[in-house]
Amino acid sequence: MTGKKTDESDAQWIQRLHSCGLLNSSFLPDDRIETLRTLVRYRRSLSNDSSSYILRMQKSLELMNVKIHTVISDLMGKTGTAIVEAIINGERKAEHFLPLVDGRIKADRETILKSLEGNWRTEHLFLLKQSYTMYQFIQNQLLVCEQEVEKTLQLMAAEKQEGVIENIAPKSTYSANPLKKKTKNEPTFNTREYLKMIHGTDVIAIYGISETVITRWSGTKKISLLMTMNSIKKNSD
Numbered sequence: 521m522t523g524k525k526t527d528e529s530d531a532q533w534i535q536r537l538h539s540c541g542l543l544n545s546s547f548l549p550d551d552r553i554e555t556l557r558t559l560v561r562y563r564r565s566l567s568n569d570s571s572s573y574i575l576r577m578q579k580s581l582e583l584m585n586v587k588i589h590t591v592i593s594d595l596m597g598k599t600g601t602a603i604v605e606a607i608i609n610g611e612r613k614a615e616h617f618l619p620l621v622d623g624r625i626k627a628d629r630e631t632i633l634k635s636l637e638g639n640w641r642t643e644h645l646f647l648l649k650q651s652y653t654m655y656q657f658i659q660n661q662l663l664v665c666e667q668e669v670e671k672t673l674q675l676m677a678a679e680k681q682e683g684v685i686e687n688i689a690p691k692s693t694y695s696a697n698p699l700k701k702k703t704k705n706e707p708t709f710n711t712r713e714y715l716k717m718i719h720g721t722d723v724i725a726i727y728g729i730s731e732t733v734i735t736r737w738s739g740t741k742k743i744s745l746l747m748t749m750n751s752i753k754k755n756s757d
Contacts, residue, residue, distance in 0.1 A: 552679070556672045563665045566658055567705050573655040577604065580648040586638035588617075591627045594704075596655070598622050603636070608649045612640055663708065670709045677717040688713045 537543050549557060574596055578589045588603055589595045595604070602620040611617065614636040621632055678685045688710050712724045 552672065552676055556669065556676070559665060559669045559672060563662065563669060563707075566662050566665060570655060570658045570662065573651045573658065576651040577648055577655070580644045580651065581638070584638040584641055584644045584648075587635040588632075591632055591635045592625060599625055604648070604652055607645070608652060612638075666707050666709060669707065670714075673711070673714040673718070677714050680718055680720075 534543070578595060581587070581589055586607075588600070592600050594600055599620060599622045603617050606617060606620060614633045617636050618629065618632065625632070627635075674685050690710065712722065715724065716722050
């Protein structure tokens with residue numbers, strides 16, 4: 521629209537387009553989906569905060585010339601967590617960390633020992649402890665948030681089952697698709713089964729879709745479009 525742009529002129533132009541049938545309809549989530557969307561976005565924010573504190577721990581270790589985060593793939597995995605906790609609790613001798621190293625770590629003994637020889641500066645030890653404490657706190661908040669997400673999914677599933685809330689098997693006992701790798705930030709509960717009950721099909725089976733991605737797409741319109749496209753692809757193969 522040419523000329524001076526104002527909110528009023530924009531509104532008039534949109535109204536004109538609407539009267540001519542030139543505007544596409546927008547998806548307006550209902551109350552339940554709006555609740556789920558808010559919780560899932562908050563969970564994603566917590567996950568991002570958690571990652572930032574891992575980076576801060578890596579920086580503290582780097583400034584102390586401790587290179588263990590370059591030897592192991594995940595600083596907050598089994599080995600990394602054990603070593604960070606040992607450092608915070610006062611351990612300083614590199615050889616004393618060796619019993620904490622998981623057998624699956626591919627680095628040799630000498631490489632691991634060299635990566636754990638640091639200058640142990642007091643200020644960086646303090647920051648490491650602070651960052652690890654904040655990381656633990658956020659992880660606990662993530663679990664609390666996921667409980668609320670699961671409650672919302674239970675209510676959505678019950679609406680599709682005439683008010684009946686079925687017991688969902690724990691995720692640890694669920695046989696996932698072996699062709700799909702588990703991602704680090706997946707929810708702890710069995711998202712897949714809830715979504716099957718809500719949408720009547722296994723949306724996680726769609727190529728390229730994981731539990732982490734699908735929980736972000738709280739709008740049923742987008743999921744329905746995905747299922748349609750997947751069906752078309754199968755028919756054309």
